[in-house]
Amino acid sequence: DADVTQTPRNRITKTGKRIMLECSQTKGHDRMYWYRQDPGLGLRLIYYSFDVKDINKGEISDGYSVSRQAQAKFSLSLESAIPNQTALYFCATSDMTSGAYTGELFFGEGSRLTVL
Amino acid sequence: RKEVEQDPGPFNVPEGATVAFNCTYSNSASQSFFWYRQDCRKEPKLLMSVYSSGNEDGRFTAQLNRASQYISLLIRDSKLSDSATYLCVVTNTGNQFYFGTGTSLTVIP
Numbered sequence: 001d002a003d004v005t006q007t008p009r010n011r012i013t014k015t016g017k018r019i020m021l022e023c024s025q026t027k028g029h030d031r032m033y034w035y036r037q038d039p040g041l042g043l044r045l046i047y048y049s050f051d052v053k054d055i056n057k058g059e060i061s062d063g064y065s066v067s068r069q070a071q072a073k074f075s076l077s078l079e080s081a082i083p084n085q086t087a088l089y090f091c092a093t094s095d096m097t098s099g100a101y102t103g104e105l106f107f108g109e110g111s112r113l114t115v116l
Numbered sequence: 117r118k119e120v121e122q123d124p125g126p127f128n129v130p131e132g133a134t135v136a137f138n139c140t141y142s143n144s145a146s147q148s149f150f151w152y153r154q155d156c157r158k159e160p161k162l163l164m165s166v167y168s169s170g171n172e173d174g175r176f177t178a179q180l181n182r183a184s185q186y187i188s189l190l191i192r193d194s195k196l197s198d199s200a201t202y203l204c205v206v207t208n209t210g211n212q213f214y215f216g217t218g219t220s221l222t223v224i225p
Binding site for chain 2: 031033040041042043044045048058090103104107108109110
């Protein structure tokens with residue numbers, strides 16, 4: 001089983017619908033991130049969380065919200081989806097609490113969202 | 117100005133060739149530097165960290181030039197399995213990770 005799991009892996013929805021992408025991790029990491037990837041634009045940070053009580057906006061947070069329900073779970077919501085939110089979304093984790101910090105990000109397999 | 121800029125390529129090279137990618141970053145206070153590899157439709161994975169003194173891992177060599185604010189990745193003796201997109205990644209003092217758009221490499225038999 002993957003250490004960082006995203007659901008759903010693929011979703012097609014219509015403009016105006018509410019969508020939630022979920023991420024769970026078994027790595028015990030404190031930090032979690034949501035990115036979106038678009039062709040030619042690379043990965044852009046939407047939101048990040050350094051622990052359960054800490055939520056921070058990234059470069060492109062407008063139109064998105066997040067919830068850190070537990071250390072292991074970080075959900076991304078699109079309250080009213082629009083076509084330009086069609087993208088590949090990645091959840092990632094990193095570990096700052098252990099002495100073995102390497103700065104590495106561990107990614108889920110991605111959630112491909114299409115908004116019609 | 118983008119935090120991290122890369123030449124998107126594509127780079128098409130024959131097996132056995134040596135290929136080099138460069139990446140520039142805009143924030144002189146950037147703290148950590150990495151190269152990630154992303155296969156088509158897959159998640160990015162860490163290839164190697166980049167240290168000020170330069171570092172090597174088998175056929176891969178990474179270098180950092182803080183004065184000129186660029187990072188490089190050299191791949192020697194290219195293999196078919198090296199075909200992927202290579203992402204330059206930089207972190208700032210807030211530990212946010214900034215990604216370049218990636219450089220596409222195809223190694224041709």
